[in-house]
Amino acid sequence: xxxxxxxxxxxxxxxxxxxxxxxxxxxxxxxxxxxxxxxxxxxxxxxxxxxxxxxxxxxxxxxxxxxxxxxxxxxxxxxxxxxxxxxxxxxxxxxxxxxxxxxxxxxxxx
Amino acid sequence: xxxxxxxxxxxxxxxxxxxxxxxxxxxxxxxxxxxxxxxxxxxxxxxxxxxxxxxxxxxxxxxxxxxxxxxxxxxxxxxxxxxxxxxxxxxxxxxxxxxxxxxxxxxxxxxxxx
Numbered sequence: 001x002x003x004x005x006x007x008x009x010x011x012x013x014x015x016x017x018x019x020x021x022x023x024x025x026x027x028x029x030x031x032x033x034x035x036x037x038x039x040x041x042x043x044x045x046x047x048x049x050x051x052x053x054x055x056x057x058x059x060x061x062x063x064x065x066x067x068x069x070x071x072x073x074x075x076x077x078x079x080x081x082x083x084x085x086x087x088x089x090x091x092x093x094x095x096x097x098x099x100x101x102x103x104x105x106x107x108x109x110x
Numbered sequence: 111x112x113x114x115x116x117x118x119x120x121x122x123x124x125x126x127x128x129x130x131x132x133x134x135x136x137x138x139x140x141x142x143x144x145x146x147x148x149x150x151x152x153x154x155x156x157x158x159x160x161x162x163x164x165x166x167x168x169x170x171x172x173x174x175x176x177x178x179x180x181x182x183x184x185x186x187x188x189x190x191x192x193x194x195x196x197x198x199x200x201x202x203x204x205x206x207x208x209x210x211x212x213x214x215x216x217x218x219x220x221x222x223x224x
Binding site (some may be wrong): 032043044046087089096097098101103 | 116141144145150151152153154156158160166168169200202210211212213214215216217218
């Protein structure tokens with residue numbers, strides 16, 4: 001069964017304290033792995049797509065990496081405005097469906 | 111370019127009532143989908159469409175109907191609302207098919223069924 005698991009469920013960081021969020025996945029084949037950011041009361045906002053193991057993408061303080069079993073979202077020197085829920089999703093091969101994890105709620109304290 | 115729009119933003123229904131959640135996109139995307147988001151459950155796929163006239167079921171389709179008569183619109187119908195359908199509903203669209211491209215999400219509809 002295709003599955004996505006994110007950890008930790010919640011994370012509190014001090015401003016400037018770097019950390020990583022984990023997304024573990026089990027799929028029969030991977031078309032793409034997606035990271036989204038979701039602010040309270042809003043729809044998810046696209047951040048990154050990763051397609052193959054070893055791929056990395058960066059955007060400001062965020063860097064996403066991918067292995068054959070998991071993806072990491074590294075946050076370097078976070079700021080309070082990085083506080084949000086970060087969602088991971090996969091697109092399994094042979095399907096038109098996306099499968100989402102339950103997200104990591106990140107709180108960055110000033 | 112408005113992206114993905116959803117109406118209404120909030121809705122309260124009584125058990126047994128029916129209603130339609132509207133979703134529209136102006137990006138000429140072939141793929142559109144509906145999700146519900148519940149605390150601790152993440153986003154769960156209700157129905158999706160890969161083009162006008164083509165729809166299919168997702169993970170939690172029971173109690174919901176969809177149709178796709180145009181590329182732009184993808185309404186979600188609740189046939190007979192139940193308290194278990196209290197949730198936040200998101201519509202999304204994507205330029206690609208086969209779960210290869212990122213999705214663009216609407217702002218959501220918060221539905222309460224009493």
